[in-house]
Amino acid sequence: xxxxxxxxxxxxxxxxxxxxxxxxxxxxxxxxxxxxxxxxxxxxxxxxxxxxxxxxxxxxxxxxxxxxxxxxxxxxxxxxxxxxxxxxxxxxxxxxxxxxxxxxxxxxxxxxxxxxxxxxxxxxxxxxxxxxxxxxxxxxxxxxxxxxxxxxxxxxxxxxx
Amino acid sequence: xxxxxxxxxxxxxxxxxxxxxxxxxxxxxxxxxxxxxxxxxxxxxxxxxxxxxxxxxxxxxxxxxxxxxxxxxxxxxxxxxxxxxxxxxxxxxxxxxxxxxxxxxxxxxxxxxx
Numbered sequence: 001x002x003x004x005x006x007x008x009x010x011x012x013x014x015x016x017x018x019x020x021x022x023x024x025x026x027x028x029x030x031x032x033x034x035x036x037x038x039x040x041x042x043x044x045x046x047x048x049x050x051x052x053x054x055x056x057x058x059x060x061x062x063x064x065x066x067x068x069x070x071x072x073x074x075x076x077x078x079x080x081x082x083x084x085x086x087x088x089x090x091x092x093x094x095x096x097x098x099x100x101x102x103x104x105x106x107x108x109x110x111x112x113x114x115x116x117x118x119x120x121x122x123x124x125x126x127x128x129x130x131x132x133x134x135x136x137x138x139x140x141x142x143x144x145x146x147x148x149x150x151x152x153x154x155x156x157x158x159x160x161x
Numbered sequence: 162x163x164x165x166x167x168x169x170x171x172x173x174x175x176x177x178x179x180x181x182x183x184x185x186x187x188x189x190x191x192x193x194x195x196x197x198x199x200x201x202x203x204x205x206x207x208x209x210x211x212x213x214x215x216x217x218x219x220x221x222x223x224x225x226x227x228x229x230x231x232x233x234x235x236x237x238x239x240x241x242x243x244x245x246x247x248x249x250x251x252x253x254x255x256x257x258x259x260x261x262x263x264x265x266x267x268x269x270x271x272x273x274x275x
Contacts, residue, residue: 022184044213044244051215055183104253108226116252117216123251 007075007082009036015070017058017087022051025072036076042145046081049124052117053085053094053139061089061137083125085139091132094118094139164192170273173201174264177211181218190221194228202234205267209240214248226258235259239267 013028015021026047033043054070062068068088075082100119103111122128125141132138162185167174173196181189196204206222208214214222222238229236239261241249249255261267268274 019184022182026180026182041244047213048215048244048248051182051217055215055217058183106253106257108223108230108257111223111227111257113220113223113227114216116219120216120248120251 007077007080009074009076011074011076013072013074015054015072017062017068017070017089019055019058021058021070022054025050025054029074032074032076037078038076038081038145045124046083046143049121049141049143050083050085052121056092056094056117057085057087057089057137060092061087063090080142080144082140082142086136088136092137093130093132094121095128095130162189164189166192166196169268172203172205172268172271172273174205174207176207176209179211180213181211181221182213182215183217186215186217186221189218190224193221193225197225197228197232197234202229202232203271203273204229204234204236205261205264205271206236206238207240207264207267208238208242208245209264211242211245214245216252219248219252219254222254222258235271237261237267237270239264 009032011028011032013025015025029047029050030043033040033046050072054072057070071086073084095118100116103115121141125143127142129140130138162177162179162181164175164177167176175193177189204225206225226236228234237259238249240263241260246255249258249260259270261270265274
């Protein structure tokens with residue numbers, strides 16, 4: 001299938017709605033990055049976008065508590081990635097929740113604590129989409145890495161003394 | 162994250178390592194607040210070994226900066242790595258916080274240069 005060629009790696013990461021799951025999310029993203037040949041920096045950027053969304057779900061998705069699943073699906077190619085994040089928490093469109101541009105101009109004293117997470121997602125990722133269907137929050141984002149982001153910079157770094 | 166503060170000329174240096182994210186931001190904030198409660202007022206947040214920061218990590222930096230501004234303390238963020246610098250810049254933190262390229266420059270900015 002054409003789709004398979006576009007994204008040769010297809011992985012599911014099932015997380016519980018707990019902060020300590022960020023560690024596992026990150027490990028899995030590093031694994032995928034090394035399998036598919038992303039730079040360390042591309043993995044960090046993707047990790048940031050995913051963390052911000054997962055943290056939102058952990059913090060606000062399940063106000064009545066309990067253990068729930070957050071399904072993260074990664075379709076990866078050497079030059080691009082598509083991430084889907086689904087959860088059965090309360091309907092919440094994170095894209096409506098950020099007016100960070102206004103925050104950026106504020107002085108230190110006036111800066112609210114928070115409000116930057118989704119702004120990072122918007123800055124780092126392309127083609128961001130949210131819908132609530134079938135009782136699930138479904139978030140999708142894509143990223144086309146710039147050509148120099150898909151080379152292995154670590155080889156260069158290894159050449160230093 | 163293993164956060165062990167050191168003292169130099171009356172300045173508290175906090176060397177952050179690895180990742181400052183939603184998983185350990187609360188612990189880092191508690192460590193800072195503890196030092197503040199002990200009366201420390203001059204801080205260098207040394208990010209030499211910090212590979213990654215998220216908005217949860219920035220929150221710790223912002224809380225610290227606000228508290229120290231309110232108490233007329235001082236704080237300099239030093240040795241930001243590539244990802245950490247970019248996240249600071251994206252957030253406008255490079256203009257509202259004191260930033261130094263090296264620990265020496267940070268000590269100078271804080272008025273405790275050798």
